[in-house]
Amino acid sequence: MAPLRLFVAVEVDAxxxxxxxxxxxxxxxxxxxxxxxxxxxxxxxxxxxxxxPPARVPEIVAGMHRxxxxxxxxxxxxxxxxxxxxxxxxxVLWVRxxxxxxxxxxxxxxxxxxxxxxxxxxxxxxxxxxLTLARNGTRPLRSDELAHCAPGTPMAWRVNALALYxxxxxPTGARYTVLARVPLRGERQGAEV
Numbered sequence: 001m002a003p004l005r006l007f008v009a010v011e012v013d014a015x016x017x018x019x020x021x022x023x024x025x026x027x028x029x030x031x032x033x034x035x036x037x038x039x040x041x042x043x044x045x046x047x048x049x050x051x052x053p054p055a056r057v058p059e060i061v062a063g064m065h066r067x068x069x070x071x072x073x074x075x076x077x078x079x080x081x082x083x084x085x086x087x088x089x090x091x092v093l094w095v096r097x098x099x100x101x102x103x104x105x106x107x108x109x110x111x112x113x114x115x116x117x118x119x120x121x122x123x124x125x126x127x128x129x130x131l132t133l134a135r136n137g138t139r140p141l142r143s144d145e146l147a148h149c150a151p152g153t154p155m156a157w158r159v160n161a162l163a164l165y166x167x168x169x170x171p172t173g174a175r176y177t178v179l180a181r182v183p184l185r186g187e188r189q190g191a192e193v
Contacts, residue, residue, distance in 0.1 A: 001053070001054045003051035003052055003053055004051065004053075004054055004057070004166050005050065005051050005052075005167040005168070005169070006049040006051075006052050006057075006060065006164060006165065006166060006179075007045055007047060007048040007049055007164075007165050007167060008046045008049065008060070008064065008111060008162060008163070008164055008165070009043040009045045009163055009165055010043065010044045010046065010076070010104070010107075010159045010161075010162065010163065011043055011159075011161070011163050011178070011181075012042040012043060012044070012157060013157040013158070015157065016078070016155045016156070017039045017040070017042055018039075019153060019155045020042060020133070021039045023152075024036065024039075024133075026149060027133065027134070027149055030148065030149050031093060031137075031141065031145065031146075031149060032138040032139050032141070033090070033093055033134035033135065033136055033137050033138070034135075034136040035134060035135040035173070036133065036134045037132055037133055037134060037135075038173065040176070041173075041174065041175075041176050042131055042132075043131070043163070043176070044097055044104070044129055044130070044131055046104075046107060046108050046111055046162070047108065047111055047112060047115065047120075047122060047123075048123070049115070049120060056118065057164070057179065057180075059118055060115070060118075060164060061164060061179075063111065063114040063115055063118075064162050064164060064180070065182050066114055067107060067110045067111050067162070068161070068162055068182045068183060068184050068186070069186060070106075070110060070186045071103060071106065071107050071110075071162075071184045071185075071186045072103065072184060072187055073158060073159060073160045074099070074100035074104070074158075074159050074184075075099045075100050075156060075157070075158050075159070076097050076098070076100065076101075076104065076129075076156065076157060076159055077097075077098050077099045077154060077155060077156035077157075078095045078096070078097065078098070078131065078151065078155040078156075079095065079096035079097065080095070080096055080146070080147070080150060081093065081094070081095055081096075081133075081146040081147075081149055081150065082094055082130070083141060083146070085140075088140045089137050089138070089140055090137030090140070090141055091135065092132055092134070092135055093132070093133045093134040093135075093137070094130035094131060094132050094133060095130060095131045095133060095151075096129070097129035097130055097131060099156065100159075104159075105127060105129070107162065108127045108129075109127075159184070160183060160184055161181045161183050161184060162184065163178050163180070164178070164179045164180040164182075165177065165178055165179065
């Protein structure tokens with residue numbers, strides 16, 4: 001069987017997706033990006049696992065279950081806009097994820113540790129929790145351009161599960177399918193998480 005392109009993420013609930021959908025026309029009118037992420041694809045990546053054999057999926061899900069027993073449900077919200085850039089031109093427009101970010105970072109760290117058991121090597125770059133909105137900027141942006149596009153309403157949601165996604169690349173863009181949802185079952189332990 002052909003390998004599967006996989007990643008582990010937390011989902012964004014439908015209400016927040018609808019809020020982002022309502023915000024999108026203002027962003028598209030103000031910011032110079034050529035490829036906007038479909039609202040159904042919105043998620044907060046924890047680990048991109050790249051191509052994996054289908055037989056590895058149960059092992060990945062088992063690792064997610066191990067970590068989910070340690071992680072309590074938590075809340076996230078969208079913060080200010082930011083970009084990743086190459087030579088001054090933004091390649092990605094994103095929204096910073098705020099809220100219970102310490103819990104999100106703990107989940108990221110623990111998943112990386114558990115996935116090492118089957119040979120996964122986590123990205124060496126620091127984990128930057130974000131939600132990607134667009135790609136392929138056409139010119140440099142001034143910081144005030146991003147500040148003027150801030151959302152008018154708070155966008156927050158409760159995270160109750162980890163999700164394993166399959167990513168299929170198509171000429172029209174990536175299509176994501178949730179292969180497994182693993183409920184979070186940990187108990188809140190204050191600042192330890």
